[in-house]
Structures are given as structure tokens and as C-alpha cells.
Amino acid sequence: MPNQQDEHESTQERILRVAAEVFARKGYHGTGVAELGEATGLKRGALYYHIGSKEDLLYNLSKRHVEEALDRGKRVVATDLHPVDKLRALAREHVQTIAARRDEVTVVMREMNALTGKRARQLAKLRDEYQDLFTAVLQEGVDEGVFRSADHVTVLGVLGMFNWTYVWLDAERGPLSPEHVADRLTDIVVYGELLTSRGAKRGGRKLTGRA
Amino acid sequence: MPNQQDEHESTQERILRVAAEVFARKGYHGTGVAELGEATGLKRGALYYHIGSKEDLLYNLSKRHVEEALDRGKRVVATDLHPVDKLRALAREHVQTIAARRDEVTVVMREMNALTGKRARQLAKLRDEYQDLFTAVLQEGVDEGVFRSADHVTVLGVLGMFNWTYVWLDAERGPLSPEHVADRLTDIVVYGELLTSRGAKRGGRKLTGRA
DNA sequence: CTCCCGATTGACCGATCGGTACATTGTTAA
DNA sequence: TTAACAATGTACCGATCGGTCAATCGGGAG
Numbered sequence: 001m002p003n004q005q006d007e008h009e010s011t012q013e014r015i016l017r018v019a020a021e022v023f024a025r026k027g028y029h030g031t032g033v034a035e036l037g038e039a040t041g042l043k044r045g046a047l048y049y050h051i052g053s054k055e056d057l058l059y060n061l062s063k064r065h066v067e068e069a070l071d072r073g074k075r076v077v078a079t080d081l082h083p084v085d086k087l088r089a090l091a092r093e094h095v096q097t098i099a100a101r102r103d104e105v106t107v108v109m110r111e112m113n114a115l116t117g118k119r120a121r122q123l124a125k126l127r128d129e130y131q132d133l134f135t136a137v138l139q140e141g142v143d144e145g146v147f148r149s150a151d152h153v154t155v156l157g158v159l160g161m162f163n164w165t166y167v168w169l170d171a172e173r174g175p176l177s178p179e180h181v182a183d184r185l186t187d188i189v190v191y192g193e194l195l196t197s198r199g200a201k202r203g204g205r206k207l208t209g210r211a
Numbered sequence: 212m213p214n215q216q217d218e219h220e221s222t223q224e225r226i227l228r229v230a231a232e233v234f235a236r237k238g239y240h241g242t243g244v245a246e247l248g249e250a251t252g253l254k255r256g257a258l259y260y261h262i263g264s265k266e267d268l269l270y271n272l273s274k275r276h277v278e279e280a281l282d283r284g285k286r287v288v289a290t291d292l293h294p295v296d297k298l299r300a301l302a303r304e305h306v307q308t309i310a311a312r313r314d315e316v317t318v319v320m321r322e323m324n325a326l327t328g329k330r331a332r333q334l335a336k337l338r339d340e341y342q343d344l345f346t347a348v349l350q351e352g353v354d355e356g357v358f359r360s361a362d363h364v365t366v367l368g369v370l371g372m373f374n375w376t377y378v379w380l381d382a383e384r385g386p387l388s389p390e391h392v393a394d395r396l397t398d399i400v401v402y403g404e405l406l407t408s409r410g411a412k413r414g415g416r417k418l419t420g421r422a
Numbered sequence: 423c424t425c426c427c428g429a430t431t432g433a434c435c436g437a438t439c440g441g442t443a444c445a446t447t448g449t450t451a452a
Numbered sequence: 453t454t455a456a457c458a459a460t461g462t463a464c465c466g467a468t469c470g471g472t473c474a475a476t477c478g479g480g481a482g
Contacts, residue, residue, distance in 0.1 A: 011429090025324075027238070027239075027240050027324070028238075028240075028241075029238050029239075029241035030239075030240035030325065032469065033469080033471085034469085042429095043430070043431055043432075044432095044470090044471085045430065045472085045473085046429065046431070049428090053470080054471090113236075113238070114238060114241065141404075145406060146405060147404050147406065148404050148405075148406055149404065153383070153387065153392055153395045153396070154399065154404070156375070156379045156383065157372050157375075157376075157395070157396045157399055158404075160371060160372050160374070160375025160376065160378070160379075161368050161369075161371050161372035161375070163371070163375055164367070164370075164371025164374055165367075165371065167371070172363050172367065181364055184364045184365070185364070185368045188365065188368055188369070188400055188403070189399055189400070189403065189404055190403050192402040192405075193349070193358050193359050193365065193400055194295065194357060194358065194401045195356060195357055195359060222459085243438070244439080244440060245440095253459095253461095256443095256444095256460065256461055256462070256463090257461070259441070259442080260458085260460070264441075265440065265441090
């Protein structure tokens with residue numbers, strides 16, 4: 001085995017890292033295995049020796065990423081922080097992950113549906129587990145009387161706000177650290193954007209529904 | 212021209228509609244032109260007569276969608292509603308669009324980067340215009356003293372919360388109408404999730420930063 | 423030295439890719 | 453009747469697709 005220790009990174013790890021880059025840039029279906037080979041310095045035959053199949057590569061890449069994020073998230077949930085601080089900590093962990101592993105996040109988010117069969121179901125389950133982290137934190141808050149709700153719409157709304165940062169995070173950052181962004185977004189969902197002075201006494205919800 | 216009036220829908224419109232369905236399901240790069248042909252009942256030659264190229268099709272599909280959403284949004288922004296109500300109305304319009312045109316939204320969101328060159332830039336500009344709608348509404352609120360902030364992070368956070376509904380909206384809906392969801396999410400960003408009684412006097416932001 | 427084995431190469435497979443050229447269809451206007 | 457025209461089908465282009473396979477390489481262990 002030639003340059004195994006070039007950057008103390010195994011071939012497997014290099015393939016996963018490079019695949020995340022290329023998939024993020026050109027899309028899973030938009031990337032050929034030959035192109036993956038060029039980016040890794042391997043010919044297609046050698047590449048297949050390591051990856052099994054193109055879809056296996058996507059699956060392993062995604063699985064590893066979500067499992068790692070899940071581990072970090074679980075550690076936060078396991079703390080005994082106040083619900084507001086726990087939500088903030090989870091948000092920080094989440095946004096930091098997005099900032100640090102932008103390519104992987106892009107692939108996991110965008111290529112959700114590119115996986116098929118059992119693989120797709122297994123990864124969906126992992127994503128559900130991650131979502132449950134936010135449900136748990138919000139529910140703790142409800143139980144302690146500090147949050148209003150932990151239903152599906154609330155959880156998905158809050159999580160969506162954080163998830164969407166993967167689209168804009170480094171395009172908009174100048175002096176913006178991931179922690180700064182996470183804190184700001186946390187404040188929005190926790191405290192709201194409304195100033196209490198002039199707006200709070202309004203009932204809101206004055207619009208009539210329409211289909 | 213054969214079945215032009217079969218559903219009082221032109222061939223062009225049928226192609227755009229079907230392309231949105233197939234692209235949403237299999238991805239832009241994951242869909243072959245032949246497959247598009249089968250789904251529209253046209254052979255590839257006939258299809259190319261109408262679409263020019265595959266990327267033209269994606270571009271026209273995306274452009275039409277964003278322009279229509281932009282028109283509807285501009286009408287809301289042009290009203291003289293109270294900022295909170297205007298935000299709610301814009302949110303409803305947005306979520307209703309997502310619910311009603313799910314396939315198109317999926318394609319526009321997911322295949323952002325599949326367009327190349329000038330086309331990519333033109334569509335990015337349209338998306339920026341749409342984002343500016345939310346900036347404008349929030350800024351009006353700030354000017355009138357009812358909202359706290361209209362900076363980039365706030366706008367992108369709020370818009371992201373609404374945008375992300377395209378991922379989960381009809382999977383989670385039982386008795387949930389788009390208007391219900393839009394109102395709930397609007398309430399979160401406007402009023403926050405924190406109950407005033409026990410949590411408000413906390414400072415929040417007690418976490419120490421970490422890289 | 424030799425055997426072994428992880429790693430790599432290059433050739434090959436059938437299928438499909440996006441796109442083009444051209445003949446043909448059916449309808450309409452002159 | 454015929455000329456024009458939009459619309460469609462068929463055949464073809466070179467390139468690339470994902471995937472397989474046998475041959476080979478190179479270094480460590482016996």
C-alpha cells in the first residue's frame with residue numbers, strides 16, 4: 001500500500017471526504033464514478049474495490065455523518081441544563097456541525113431521496129432520531145413550564161430554521177461565527193421577534209383563513 | 212396537433228407539470244430525457260422540439276415558479292397591513308404555495324445548483340428578490356417599532372423556517388392546513404416559545420462560547 | 423526466496439446519456 | 453390542390469454511465 005500515511009488519513013477516509021466535496025458540488029446523480037476517481041487519484045476499478053457501489057458510498061457517507069451528529073446531540077440532551085440553555089446548546093452543536101462539515105450536510109440534506117430500498121429507510125430512521133433530540137428538549141421545557149409546545153409543527157419549524165442554515169451559512173458570514181448564528185436563531189424561537197411595547201397586546205391572527 | 216385540448220392544457224404546460232413531478236421524484240440529474248418522454252407521452256425528438264434542452268426545461272420550470280411566487284408575495288407586501296399581520300399573510304402565501312406546488316418547490320429548492328452560467332445567476336437573482344420580500348416586511352416592523360431586527364440572520368432564519376416546510380409539510384399533515392402551519396410558525400417567530408412566567412426573567416445566553 | 427494478499431490497473435460489458443438530423447404527419451391558409 | 457407550417461417519430465451520434473473481471477503490482481511474513 002503506497003501513500004497510506006501521507007496525511008495520516010486512510011484511503012477509506014479520503015474517499016468519503018472527497019466524495020462529500022464532489023457530491024456537494026455536482027450532486028449525487030450528477031457525479032460519475034470516473035470523476036470521483038480523478039478527485040481521489042484512484043482509477044475506477046480501485047475505487048470500486050473500496051466503495052462497493054456508488055450508492056453504498058452515498059449511504060456510508062450519510063450514515064457516518066448523521067450518526068456522529070446524533071452522538072454529539074445526545075450528549076447535549078443528557079445534560080441537566082435549563083431547557084432554554086439546552087436548546088441553545090443543541091442549536092450550537094447543530095450549527096457548528098453544519099459550518100464544519102458543510103459538504104456532508106449538503107449531501108445528506110439534498111440527496112435524502114437518492115437512496116433506495118432498505119438503505120433509504122435506515123437513514124430516514126437516523127434522521128428521525130436526530131429530530132427526536134429537538135422534540136425531547138422542547139418537551140422537557142413544556143414539562144417544566146417554560147416552553148409552550150413540543151408538537152410536530154413546532155419541532156419541525158424550529159429544526160427547519162436551523163437546518164436551513166446549510167444553504168446560507170458561509171455565504172452570509174463575515175464576522176458571523178456559527179455560535180453567534182445559533183444563538184441568534186435560538187433567541188428568535190425562544191423570545192420571538194415582537195417588541196412587547198406596541199405589538200404584544202394585539203391579538204394577532206386577525207386574518208381570515210383562505211384555502 | 213393532436214390532443215391539444217384534452218385537458219385544456221397546452222403541450223408546453225403539460226411538459227412543465229410532468230417534468231416537475233419527475234424531477235421532484237428522481238432528481239434533475241437522475242432523470243433521463245427518455246424518461247421525461249415516457250411521462251409526457253412524447254418521444255425524445257418531439258420533446259426536444261418543445262424544450263430546447265434539458266437545462267432549458269429546468270430553468271423555465273424554476274423561473275416560472277419563482278416569478279409567480281414573487282408576484283403573489285409582492286401583492287402582500289404592497290398592502291398596508293400591520294407588520295405582524297403582513298408577515299402572517301406573507302407566510303400563508305408562502306406555505307400555501309409550497310403545499311399547492313410541492314413538486315415545483317422541491318425542484319427549485321433542491322436543484323438550485325444544477326443550473327449553470329447565466330441561467331444560474333438569473334435564477335439566483337429571482338430568489339434574492341423573493342428573500343427581499345421578507346426583509347421588507349421585517350424592516351417595516353422595525354421602523355414601526357414592533358419588530359426587533361431585520362438583519363440577514365433574522366431574515367434567513369425566518370425564511371428558512373418556512374422554506375423547510377417543503378420537506379415535511381404533507382408528510383405530517385393530518386388535520387393540518389397550510390394556513391394553520393403558517394400561522395403556527397409565524398407565532399413562533401413573532402411571540403417566541405418561551406412562557407413569560409417562569410422563564411423570561413432568565414438572562415439566557417449563559418453558555419460560554421466554544422469553537 | 424517464495425508465497426500470500428491487499429491494492430490497483432486497464433479492458434470490457436450493455437445500457438443509457440443529452441443532443442441532432444431528417445423524414446413524415448396532420449392541419450390550415452392561399 | 454397545393455404550399456406552408458408546427459409537431460412528431462425514427463434513427464443515429466459520440467460520450468459516458470455504473471459495474472465486473474482477470475491480470476498484475478508491491479511489500480511483508482514464513
